[in-house]
Amino acid sequence: MRNAIAVMNTKGGVGKSTLVLALAETLSAHYGKNVLIIDSDAQTSISAMLLTPASLHRLQSDGLTIVDLLVASVLNNVAVDWPRFVVGGVSDVDEARSVYLVPSDMQLTLFEREVSKESLHGKLRSSIGALLNHVRGVFDIVLIDCPPGLSVLTESWLREADFHLSPTKPDYVSTCGLEVFRRFKGLNPEMGFADNLGVIVNMKDAYSSVDADYQRWLMENSDNRCFPQAVPRTSALQVAAQLSPVERSYVAKYPGESGACVRAVAEELITRLTAANRAAAQAKPPPAPAKAAEPAAPTTPKALEAATVVPPAAPAQAPAAPARQAPPATPARVVVAASGAAAAPAAGTRPVPVAPVEPARPAAPRVVRAVAPQAKAATPPPPPQSKPTLIK
Numbered sequence: 001m002r003n004a005i006a007v008m009n010t011k012g013g014v015g016k017s018t019l020v021l022a023l024a025e026t027l028s029a030h031y032g033k034n035v036l037i038i039d040s041d042a043q044t045s046i047s048a049m050l051l052t053p054a055s056l057h058r059l060q061s062d063g064l065t066i067v068d069l070l071v072a073s074v075l076n077n078v079a080v081d082w083p084r085f086v087v088g089g090v091s092d093v094d095e096a097r098s099v100y101l102v103p104s105d106m107q108l109t110l111f112e113r114e115v116s117k118e119s120l121h122g123k124l125r126s127s128i129g130a131l132l133n134h135v136r137g138v139f140d141i142v143l144i145d146c147p148p149g150l151s152v153l154t155e156s157w158l159r160e161a162d163f164h165l166s167p168t169k170p171d172y173v174s175t176c177g178l179e180v181f182r183r184f185k186g187l188n189p190e191m192g193f194a195d196n197l198g199v200i201v202n203m204k205d206a207y208s209s210v211d212a213d214y215q216r217w218l219m220e221n222s223d224n225r226c227f228p229q230a231v232p233r234t235s236a237l238q239v240a241a242q243l244s245p246v247e248r249s250y251v252a253k254y255p256g257e258s259g260a261c262v263r264a265v266a267e268e269l270i271t272r273l274t275a276a277n278r279a280a281a282q283a284k285p286p287p288a289p290a291k292a293a294e295p296a297a298p299t300t301p302k303a304l305e306a307a308t309v310v311p312p313a314a315p316a317q318a319p320a321a322p323a324r325q326a327p328p329a330t331p332a333r334v335v336v337a338a339s340g341a342a343a344a345p346a347a348g349t350r351p352v353p354v355a356p357v358e359p360a361r362p363a364a365p366r367v368v369r370a371v372a373p374q375a376k377a378a379t380p381p382p383p384p385q386s387k388p389t390l391i392k
Helices: 016-031 045-050 055-059 066-075 107-120 122-136 152-160 172-185 209-220 235-240 256-282 301-306
Strands: 005-006 033-041 099-102 141-145 163-168 193-200
Touching: 005 016, 005 122, 005 152, 016 033, 016 045, 016 055, 016 099, 016 141, 016 172, 016 235, 016 256, 016 301, 033 045, 045 055, 045 099, 066 107, 107 122, 107 163, 122 141, 122 152, 163 172, 163 256, 193 209, 235 256
Parallel strands: 005 141, 005 163, 033 099, 033 141, 163 193
Antiparallel strands: none
């Protein structure tokens, strides 16, 4: 199933990470989806929204972030056990128990510098493609929180993901970011690119006629595939970005109009995903018809003695295909929340391999954050003995 979505806008400050958080928790709480969030932003915004500072620092120190995963697979060229980097039980919403996270680190920028210096862009893209191939079959929806701007890492996500989703504020500068993104998408089409899932108008002021004009202008352009429901700028959504020390209900975190708008966007997202996957399935060529079985060669007398005698009245029939057996059930693994309390996975949901937050993990073989010691400053030369000659 095509379910990997890169959330991206070349303009920052459009509420992208907050929207990813709200969509993930809504898809989990109201639609029962297993949602994986991959934090690919060096600012670690969504990681800070889902983890306490102590838990995030522990994961970064133990080498369990997206940076360490990519360092191992791209720079060190070693096999990666990707479930070790997935953290479960991260949401503070009672009903959103199936939100998972691959956290980020500020050292992601240094990793990109190493990739560019060593010309490992192809290796980076293949590693990201392999990771997405693994998680597509485990999670229902994968949301990739990309940073603003266009970098080698963001380009790899956009070329390997199935879809891209573009949040934007209804203002001039943010819509210019969409145009830059559209031009970039047109470059090198032979390299592949994610399909456009649509544009979401975010942080809209309900009392601003300018915001309404920009939303109308975005919706008139059919290439944008603009979502009909805009997400308003409310204090509830601003507060939702702060992790609560105690669990709360979905209605308490997303009350009133804020929750209704986010649920409408999530429902439209599922509808578009379903339609895109159905269209892709119909576009596949039909399987080639099976060839007719050739008549069997005449049986020799010796073989006839050992063969089982078949009554001549019974018509010859093609052997029935063996019944398809269901794959062996994957043993459910215990999810450890950020608070350290273990909880069994909910009934009816697919068991997802996750890494607990609290227990320490061995660090990756090589970490970009290791900084070489600075060279010792040279001893300054002694001052001249004679007075310098002044030029008049």
